[in-house]
Amino acid sequence: MRKLNYIRIFIFLSVVTIVTLGLYYVAADWLDHRYFRFLIWNLFLGWIPFVFSYAAYLLSDVKWKGAAWLAVASGLLWLLFFPNSSYIVTDLVHLTARSSRYYGGNGVDYTYWYDLSVVLMFVWTGLLLGFLSMYQLQEVIYHRIGRWASWIFVLVGCALGSYGVLLGRVYRLNSWDALTNRETLIELMHESVSRPSLAFCLFFGTFITTIYATLYYLINTRSPRETKKSAGSPEADLQALR
Template identity: 50%
Template sequence: MKELNYSKVFLLLAGLSVATLGVYRVVSLQTDSFYAFLIWNLFLAWIPFLFSMAAHELDKRRIGGIWLLPLGVAWLLFFPNAPYLMTDLVHLTAQKGRYIVHGVIQNRYWYDMVMLLLFTWSGWLTGFFSLYQFQAVIYRKSNLLLSWIFVLAACVLGGYGVLLGRVYRLNSWDVLTDRHQLYQLVLDSLNRQSVFFSLFIALVLLVIYATMYCLLNVLGNGERRGRSKSRF
């Protein structure tokens, strides 16, 4: 795996989040603050990246040891918050009375759609870079195969987490504060439709992450090799 400069990645993601908030501010001034909850959802999408940054730095300095496991568990609990942002697009349909008046699509529909897509892109990119960081940690401690098994498991759990968050309205911290409710929701969600939904989201996450991985490693390495050959 290609080792990234995560200080620059952090600045890139922070800049993207600031730009996203700026777009929200412009749109909210033109319309209203109905989508203010997106700010909180974007914050939650940042939490797994902070956990992965901590794990990556501790492992890089060879002082992680016992801390890697709790950081990994915490990361898994909050990782679904990143792909969850995609489901906020449902408000474009749920609030269609705001957007279609007498059969005419209002301009605010396009403003809100672009804003929602930007929040989704910012959250997903932050989440996928956090996944890449944890894969790099596992790769250094084992091998590439095990690191991809971890990625597959994370995507499946991420898909299931999106289901619990959107359909059953469960929060990441409910695992610690309301275990009885969590246990009951898990039982309720064990049905064919929920399993299909979770696996479908997991497949989407895996496809997008694999694309990002190839862009960072396969295509990037090919470009460097091409430059090296051109020097001779």
């Protein structure tokens, strides 16, 4: 599993976020409406899992007994907020809710394409934040426990993430309800046990797992030149001996 430079990734994600916000404000001023301003808050929530995963990533290399427990705590907080990064996908529903505004006598109004571009930018940025945060934690588990454990973590994370999106979109719960409103959370979790909820989790879980696996493949696929270069390295010789 290839190690990434997360300082550069943080800078890159910050630039993408700035571009996303810039696109929103340009479109908002141009069209003179700020209907999608709630996406800014949703994107902020999408940054939280990346912060927690990076904290866990850094703590995993600290040689202090308490660091391991702090890393685990950061990982659990990551799991609590991870659904926020992919929840933004469901904000596409607002385009459907506003569909009557987009259709006129000449077909689709140009404002639809502006709104679609803005929402898709928020969706893309949110997914990048979520999947790169998952990659950080998978990298830690991969090097500490092994490949199979890391992929079990990914599958469980995507499954729980899709369930979190269900609780957020359908039952209007927030991540912090797990800490501040547990009675309502438990009640709605019981209510959510149904065939439609299971279908939603299966479809949405497959969706985010497939996208993550695609990102993982693109990151870890080496070119023939890289393969030849690493074949004669001391690390490769050590791997062959093992």
